[in-house]
Amino acid sequence: MKKVEAIIRKSKFDEVKAALHQVEVNFFSYWDVTGVGNEQQGHVYRGISYSTSEIQRRFLSIVVSDEFLDRTVKAILSSAATDRVGDGKIFISNIEEAYRIRTGDKGSKSLN
Amino acid sequence: MKKVEAIIRKSKFDEVKAALHQVEVNFFSYWDVTGVGNEQQGHVYRGISYSTSEIQRRFLSIVVSDEFLDRTVKAILSSAATDRVGDGKIFISNIEEAYRIRTGDKGSKSLN
Amino acid sequence: MKKVEAIIRKSKFDEVKAALHQVEVNFFSYWDVTGVGNEQQGHVYRGISYSTSEIQRRFLSIVVSDEFLDRTVKAILSSAATDRVGDGKIFISNIEEAYRIRTGDKGSKSLN
Amino acid sequence: MICTALVFIMHLGFSFLEIGLTRQKNTINILFKNFFIITMGLLVYCLGGFNLMYPGFEEGANGVLKFAGFGITAPEGGMEFGYADGGYTWWTDFLFQGMFAATAATIVSGAVAERIKLSSFMFFSLIYVGLVYPIVGSWKWGGGFLDRWGFYDFAGSTLVHSVGGWAALIAIYVLGARVGKFDEQGKPKALLGHNIPLAAAGVLILWLGWFGFNGGSVLSADPALTSLTLVTTSLAAAAGGASAAMFSTLLYKNYDLTMFMNGILGGLVGITAGADQMSPTDAILIGSIAGIIIVLGVALIDRLKLDDPVGAVAVHLICGIWGTLAVGIFGSMAGWTQFLVQLAGVGIIGAFCVVSSGILLFAIKAAMGIRVSREEEIKGLDLAEHGMDAYADFRLNQH
Amino acid sequence: MICTALVFIMHLGFSFLEIGLTRQKNTINILFKNFFIITMGLLVYCLGGFNLMYPGFEEGANGVLKFAGFGITAPEGGMEFGYADGGYTWWTDFLFQGMFAATAATIVSGAVAERIKLSSFMFFSLIYVGLVYPIVGSWKWGGGFLDRWGFYDFAGSTLVHSVGGWAALIAIYVLGARVGKFDEQGKPKALLGHNIPLAAAGVLILWLGWFGFNGGSVLSADPALTSLTLVTTSLAAAAGGASAAMFSTLLYKNYDLTMFMNGILGGLVGITAGADQMSPTDAILIGSIAGIIIVLGVALIDRLKLDDPVGAVAVHLICGIWGTLAVGIFGSMAGWTQFLVQLAGVGIIGAFCVVSSGILLFAIKAAMGIRVSREEEIKGLDLAEHGMDAYADFRLNQH
Amino acid sequence: MICTALVFIMHLGFSFLEIGLTRQKNTINILFKNFFIITMGLLVYCLGGFNLMYPGFEEGANGVLKFAGFGITAPEGGMEFGYADGGYTWWTDFLFQGMFAATAATIVSGAVAERIKLSSFMFFSLIYVGLVYPIVGSWKWGGGFLDRWGFYDFAGSTLVHSVGGWAALIAIYVLGARVGKFDEQGKPKALLGHNIPLAAAGVLILWLGWFGFNGGSVLSADPALTSLTLVTTSLAAAAGGASAAMFSTLLYKNYDLTMFMNGILGGLVGITAGADQMSPTDAILIGSIAGIIIVLGVALIDRLKLDDPVGAVAVHLICGIWGTLAVGIFGSMAGWTQFLVQLAGVGIIGAFCVVSSGILLFAIKAAMGIRVSREEEIKGLDLAEHGMDAYADFRLNQH
Numbered sequence A, B, C: 001m002k003k004v005e006a007i008i009r010k011s012k013f014d015e016v017k018a019a020l021h022q023v024e025v026n027f028f029s030y031w032d033v034t035g036v037g038n039e040q041q042g043h044v045y046r047g048i049s050y051s052t053s054e055i056q057r058r059f060l061s062i063v064v065s066d067e068f069l070d071r072t073v074k075a076i077l078s079s080a081a082t083d084r085v086g087d088g089k090i091f092i093s094n095i096e097e098a099y100r101i102r103t104g105d106k107g108s109k110s111l112n
Numbered sequence D, E, F: 001m002i003c004t005a006l007v008f009i010m011h012l013g014f015s016f017l018e019i020g021l022t023r024q025k026n027t028i029n030i031l032f033k034n035f036f037i038i039t040m041g042l043l044v045y046c047l048g049g050f051n052l053m054y055p056g057f058e059e060g061a062n063g064v065l066k067f068a069g070f071g072i073t074a075p076e077g078g079m080e081f082g083y084a085d086g087g088y089t090w091w092t093d094f095l096f097q098g099m100f101a102a103t104a105a106t107i108v109s110g111a112v113a114e115r116i117k118l119s120s121f122m123f124f125s126l127i128y129v130g131l132v133y134p135i136v137g138s139w140k141w142g143g144g145f146l147d148r149w150g151f152y153d154f155a156g157s158t159l160v161h162s163v164g165g166w167a168a169l170i171a172i173y174v175l176g177a178r179v180g181k182f183d184e185q186g187k188p189k190a191l192l193g194h195n196i197p198l199a200a201a202g203v204l205i206l207w208l209g210w211f212g213f214n215g216g217s218v219l220s221a222d223p224a225l226t227s228l229t230l231v232t233t234s235l236a237a238a239a240g241g242a243s244a245a246m247f248s249t250l251l252y253k254n255y256d257l258t259m260f261m262n263g264i265l266g267g268l269v270g271i272t273a274g275a276d277q278m279s280p281t282d283a284i285l286i287g288s289i290a291g292i293i294i295v296l297g298v299a300l301i302d303r304l305k306l307d308d309p310v311g312a313v314a315v316h317l318i319c320g321i322w323g324t325l326a327v328g329i330f331g332s333m334a335g336w337t338q339f340l341v342q343l344a345g346v347g348i349i350g351a352f353c354v355v356s357s358g359i360l361l362f363a364i365k366a367a368m369g370i371r372v373s374r375e376e377e378i379k380g381l382d383l384a385e386h387g388m389d390a391y392a393d394f395r396l397n398q399h
């Protein structure tokens, strides 16, 4: 099993979610993070204008069986891109074991 | 060393925490995530009733030495289950190195 | 590629960020977590004083190429320490693949 | 004077309500709009609106349009306490009316929230407060033709609330729904308000303000009438809230606080036209019906694929009409002729508002665009138009 | 009339205070309860409560119970300004008293927050506002037997605050503590309030409202007396806050804002019974003592294993009793006999409230259940009973 | 009396504004400071301040300093309605003035927020409210020498706002900037306010309060004058907000809500000195200029490397001076001599405040320290000094 961690624009979340559902990835968790990267965002506050590279992003954590990996990555790549700096990253890592708490099931059958 | 990531019901957190303390796992970090899965939750807002599969969950990240792995998983499995859809998952992955910032200690002695 | 996960004091964040920039680690994501550990914090509320070991921490997730690993860890170790209980941890794990969503680039060239 | 203060604080109520029932990413924008309305509304009304509204129609003139000149200067004798029927001065009157005028624009503000272009909205509300509202107002309160016909609108169910409500209706039609409000099948989805405690506070503050709105509209310090007015106002509000809460609980099997809140407002708007003509029992009846209207009205708006984040059309337009007609049905003026006069007033004012706001909005749409880009809308107007966050220290979800 | 508005806005203050000192997961529920109390309280009081409270006891009757019929109709002459001692009309009086009545239920609402079943609470508060409160009220303000004995309670330390406070005490006893309030050893734990700024705003709004509560209870526009009342009210509030803050700082080595806030409220409740009888110095003394009582009272409630999220019992019951007794100790009515009469009044009313609310609550518990399930409580009443979030756009912790 | 209530509620406005424009980690601290000011301010003012301010200077005395004894007791005849010019009683007067006094300290509170040591601040504000403010006040409102010179300050542009503003200026100079406010190159950085809706509510509540501040300062119930005052007040506020918003939009290409809010306050402070002397047009002019002053003033403070989180110096000091001078430029008192008298008054009072607050602050700094440690500041004063979170259930960012 693999863990796919995707850091995307918040405004792209709905599209990414739809794309994942399309390829039948219906199980994941997400939260919001602050990303430090290339993109800059302008602000003004009480007469001080400033720009920050700290931008709110959404972090998706999706654990999939090995055969689902490819289509998951593709679904995200195609749905999250805007071609402007700041689209985010996808990281893949290995998951050694998975359990479904409700049943105690192990392995990839616990994933969905 | 292993990283145990558990996604549980928020309402079960106190019990899980107690169970972990029981098996002497006293060090971990947690945060709240939104989970997409099988469980559905009904809502009504200004006359529109809808149900969503996006439910707030608590995400626990616990790094343990290999010999602690088993009891940690068991403690979570037994304390977080309600036997209804939506109990969550546990994922195990490998941690290559760990440091305690205060002392600079490496390895599993840095874990507690 | 490696993932460096650092759990630090919130109040040390600005220093850590500066130290990371120093060693040219300009890309990462962070979020706030609650940490359970040794440190205790005293509170009073409506006449009840209590102390809790649940303390807000900042969680940094930094994916770096293998050759950057060392200096990243060192930068964090040196900038996040106060030598008092509660300075936090660093965990290193393996990342199998990384993608830049904007371009679809793979591997360590996608990291910055 | 105190009533002026109470009506002023209604703007806080409206702001809270509007903020509370929308998403956090547009909070700054909403506040900016509301601050704009209060300040510029007052200034514009001072510049010309007041004299357009109270032009002093001559005997025998048709009483449709007259303008008494720019700026405000007290008429001779206006400074004395005995001005008009006594009990208040010319200055108080101006301020009180100015606060009213701004209210009409605020109603629109709520309905168009989260997607209108700020500059377009500012332009629209200037014209509406400075021109359309006072013209309509002059027909009745300025002593124009509706007044001569015997049309009765005590504190503005039609003259304030419907005038705002019609513009709100046209505006949400012209604007279209917010991204995500209807799915592909056209089924309405819930876009949740982000701060219900503030919204609830807004409702209570509005109720408080209505004491000034209705109480002050007695326009004399006659304590018997004023206190009756306060009783009818409160009872209608209570009845409106209670009936909306009960009705929506029956309908949706759920204690829906937002319906409760809208019901209270509906009851308040409903009683406004005849607050001084009703007995307590009448007030409770009017309020109860208003509460049911609200529940159905909100559903109707959704059915029509219109998107009204705060329920402004149901509350201000539909209940405004109901309240105006109710003067012909309940209370001491009830009667068939009165009902017809009320109906005529509602119709004429409605037609005028629909036409004028329609022309205005389409002109704005053509000339400068009326809606922000899809991307700005998703990002939120706070960042897109103001570069500022409402809650910088909080972790937020995004919808 | 203005005082009515001020008393009305107290409900916003109570709502804010209660929301602020509880957890976010029950916010909608609390607001719903408060809206219910305001609207239905007013309607029920209108239906029968007012006439139960001011039945016009005949000379020579024992003055314990009389009911003047359903609904409200102004007595002859009530519409004129000169009604009663003058200065206000019958309508104003009704509205003012109706707002008071609702206050008693609001006090209970705060104490039982976060665990009571909504339907049971609604039922309870209807009966309490519609029956128990007016019966007690009639004994004094309605001219009943306590009034004849010379019992003095200017604006309701006992008649409003204790009546609410006793019910709160019984209710938290019947209900039991919230999950997690006491650990296995019975040590109290802190369940943190989630929005202290709103709670603080609630306190200031309540203070403001008390200007109306006490100021309006002069029930005549006598400016000398009214202004003295405002001064004593303010000074007692200030003294209560200051002494509670200082005392708790000494006790807990910590600047505890929540004690500061409760102290202010304690001072206000304490002065309520004799606001027109005290000199400024007396007021400061009464307030200071109330502040200390609060700090000890809150600790006492915890010691008794009772769970009162907002401190309603300490503030309204204990300080209410203190304030009533203080009329016999300080100020122009002080004296041994007066003290005994006050004590008797406190005792009789206390007994009546304890018994009636006890019967009522146990009956409700038996008939329909009074507490939500453990699971619903942990999940939060907002989701469990309303299917709605108070702060949809915010990331939240769960306790 | 109502005006007293309105002025009281200004403290809620100030609290909201201050909270909203600072970071969440200092919220409890700010509330504690404000509660302290209200309660202790009132008590201290009662103890001695009032008699220091209105000592009844004898004919022929130089009118600089006199103290009429501790405590408050109504002078003979003070209880009657006809006290002074009539329209209010001695008690009302005390309460009204006490609320004013506390305002001066609140202004300082905003400027020093997020870094001052609580105990030092409490000490400072006691002395300032109890001694410095009433001494200055006695020179004009107490009938002292400035009054005899013909200095005019209707409701306190100088006597309240500048007095607070000067102390704020000195205090932020003595304290230094918050950690992170200026980077190594001395470039100002934005430390974002965490709750803009509350801040906006604060502004509207302050506006409301100003109706009482200025309206009540007529100190008689003359309706003509009072209502004129309300009109000028409102128009100046509206003009201030509008001009600040427009000017900052031009300058920074951005609809900056915080400037809008500060502009409204600037307009209010600006009109305060001459609210009863101005025509509506004068008021609009004064307000507009105040709005521009605000935008420039905020930038100037930043340029001077001073750190004023809420803009207190720009709003209260600079606009306070502007408003006082404006009495010599616009309105019915305008004239060269009047202008010079106003200038003299501003200068003398300024010098006195600078010197006295300077001495006081340096003494405090030397004796007990004035600023929290760097670590406590970063952690937030709520945790460091109060051990409490303002928003326990929310996930928060840290800045």
Ligand SMILES: Nc1ncnc2c1ncn2[C@@H]1O[C@H](COP(=O)(O)OP(=O)(O)O)[C@@H](O)[C@H]1O
Residues within 6 Å of the ligand: A007, A034, A035, A036, A037, A038, A039, A055, A057, A084, A085, A086, A087, A088, A089, C027, C028, C029, C061, C062, C063, C064, C100, C101, C102, C111, C112
């Ligand atoms: N090495 C990394 N480790 C963790 N998060 C990263 C890393 N690199 C980028 N990110 C996340 O991706 C986001 C987008 O990156 P950015 O450099 O702005 O744009 P792009 O990926 O288009 O070049 C960042 O805000 C950050 O949250």
Ligand SMILES: Nc1ncnc2c1ncn2[C@@H]1O[C@H](COP(=O)(O)OP(=O)(O)O)[C@@H](O)[C@H]1O
Residues within 6 Å of the ligand: A027, A028, A029, A061, A062, A063, A064, A100, A101, A102, A111, A112, B007, B034, B035, B036, B037, B038, B039, B055, B057, B084, B085, B086, B087, B088, B089
């Ligand atoms: N493959 C996955 N990757 C990440 N999180 C998951 C995954 N599967 C489930 N989860 C998390 O677990 C939660 C519970 O899953 P759900 O399917 O609702 O119930 P159950 O596990 O009992 O079948 C989800 O809300 C989600 O947060």
Ligand SMILES: Nc1ncnc2c1ncn2[C@@H]1O[C@H](COP(=O)(O)OP(=O)(O)O)[C@@H](O)[C@H]1O
Residues within 6 Å of the ligand: B027, B028, B029, B061, B062, B063, B064, B100, B101, B102, B111, B112, C007, C034, C035, C036, C037, C038, C039, C055, C057, C084, C085, C086, C087, C088, C089
């Ligand atoms: N094994 C672990 N897994 C996950 N997080 C941990 C672990 N151990 C410590 N932490 C995190 O590090 C923080 C600091 O740990 P603590 O024991 O308080 O201090 P120290 O590391 O100085 O001994 C904790 O609050 C927790 O967030």
